[in-house]
Amino acid sequence: MKRAINKLIVQSPLHKTALSLQAKKIYRNWSKEGSKILDNQTIYSISPYKTGTTYLASCFRYDISRHEPIHHASVKKMGEDFDGYFVRRLNSLNLKLEASGFWSAYVDELANHDIGKDLSYVCVLRKPCSWATSVVNHWYQVKRYGQHYFWTNELFWKKIVGVDLANFFEYTEEEKLDVVLKLIDFYMSFTEKTGQLKNVHYVWIKDLQDFVPTLEKLMGEEARMEQSEKNTGLMKQYVYENKETDERYMDLVNKLIQGQKVDA
Numbered sequence: 001m002k003r004a005i006n007k008l009i010v011q012s013p014l015h016k017t018a019l020s021l022q023a024k025k026i027y028r029n030w031s032k033e034g035s036k037i038l039d040n041q042t043i044y045s046i047s048p049y050k051t052g053t054t055y056l057a058s059c060f061r062y063d064i065s066r067h068e069p070i071h072h073a074s075v076k077k078m079g080e081d082f083d084g085y086f087v088r089r090l091n092s093l094n095l096k097l098e099a100s101g102f103w104s105a106y107v108d109e110l111a112n113h114d115i116g117k118d119l120s121y122v123c124v125l126r127k128p129c130s131w132a133t134s135v136v137n138h139w140y141q142v143k144r145y146g147q148h149y150f151w152t153n154e155l156f157w158k159k160i161v162g163v164d165l166a167n168f169f170e171y172t173e174e175e176k177l178d179v180v181l182k183l184i185d186f187y188m189s190f191t192e193k194t195g196q197l198k199n200v201h202y203v204w205i206k207d208l209q210d211f212v213p214t215l216e217k218l219m220g221e222e223a224r225m226e227q228s229e230k231n232t233g234l235m236k237q238y239v240y241e242n243k244e245t246d247e248r249y250m251d252l253v254n255k256l257i258q259g260q261k262v263d264a
Contacts, residue, residue: 019151023073030077030088042095043218045122046110048190049101049152050134052124052205055230057099059212059223065097075102075155082109086116096219104190105160111196120199120218123191124208125253127246132183133239136176139165140237161186169237180240188249195256202257 045056057067070093077085086109099122103110110116139153153166163179171179194200201218203211212223 026073045099046103047124048104053099107193126205
């Protein structure tokens, strides 16, 4: 029943208002939290959306591992005042693992934050052409679902990445290509920036299941693989392929991983 009501709200003109009211309630709770870290040491999966983050978070109990928690409020406030909300949000959630795509826009801030710089991170690797293809096709599914307010498009993709995905399939082929190339520029920049982080674990998306035992050790928790789930795209209305782009990404990844070995 609750899910049905939520779906009705998401598909109605009340969607934006409901998100705003919910966010205000969350901000009030955050304001009660201290700015000093508590006992938890949250591990953050910081790769952009469509990199297997749903699966990663769902491998562990919901009370310790979340996928995109308090999503709208987080995206909005992290962009307005990162230092003012990062630790309060961390304390409020008190998780052992969080997988949220919006963190990909804040690697610089995390690497230079007094607390963030010492936390552990996961960077899921996926070839950029496959990633960009998945991103644009995901929005085709969102539109079919009937979501009234495309807030991630407004607050993340348009504001931060500089692309408008809501109407991608109405664009000309030239306009589509321009969007995809901007997506890949963001993706490559994000990946390169992860080299600033001291404690980052790189794992290919195809190897996520094999990576779970490593997470178990880092978290001190046992995974529950039977409850894991994947947010897999059902159709590909658009496909982008470029061998040179993927090879450039591979070279970057190899340098980042080799750099870790040198530091160690």
